[in-house]
Amino acid sequence: MKKVAEKVSHYAIIGGDRTVANPSGLARRRYTSAGRVDEALSRDLSWKPTSAITQWEYGNLPGELVEISEAGAAQLIERFREMWGAQQDSGN
Numbered sequence: 001m002k003k004v005a006e007k008v009s010h011y012a013i014i015g016g017d018r019t020v021a022n023p024s025g026l027a028r029r030r031y032t033s034a035g036r037v038d039e040a041l042s043r044d045l046s047w048k049p050t051s052a053i054t055q056w057e058y059g060n061l062p063g064e065l066v067e068i069s070e071a072g073a074a075q076l077i078e079r080f081r082e083m084w085g086a087q088q089d090s091g092n
Contacts, residue, residue, distance in 0.1 A: 010070060015064075020066050
């Protein structure tokens with residue numbers, strides 16, 4: 001059986017005074033052979049299920065989502081790794 005390539009869309013989560021360059025979070029939508037899967041990056045740097053993308057589509061998310069490239073998502077993940085790791089190291 002041929003494996004279907006997975007399509008992934010990444011979104012910067014923009015809330016309050018945040019910008020795409022400094023978002024409050026990162027979400028992604030994966031399209032798999034089993035269907036659509038929405039996830040957000042958690043502070044332990046794992047992907048967890050989220051309803052944020054669907055809420056945003058229906059206008060029920062207080063912030064904004066901005067689609068970004070895979071490379072942009074990788075950069076954000078690294079930035080969050082540095083930021084959240086430093087917060088854990090300092091006990092915050």
